[in-house]
Amino acid sequence: MQNLTPPLFSLDVELAPAIEAGLAPQGSRRISPIVGGLFSGSRLRRxxxxxxxxGTSSVRIELSCNASNKK
Structure with a gap:
């Protein structure tokens, strides 16, 4: 299937070194704190x-942005 919609933004995240968090059914579990980063697109950059x-199975990222109607 061809993607006809351009991406909203690109995400560049800086992670702290991974921390070993024990064993999981699929093997060892590692987690990494998010230190910061940037996201940018054609109409935004924050x-x-x-x-x-x-963790490796889920990611939650908090983005800082300002609402604006500028064109």
Whole structure:
């Protein structure tokens, strides 16, 4: 299937070194805190806020942005 919609933004996240968090059914579990980063697209460019550890099966990222109607 061809993607006809351009991406909203690109995400560049800086992670702290991984922390070993024990064993999981699929093997060892590692988590990495988000230190910061940037996200940018054709109409926006903002920062990624620091956040607690993320795992390999789920990611939650907090983005800092300002609402604007500028064109």
């Amino acid at each position: 920062t990624v806020l620091p956040r607690g550890p993320i």
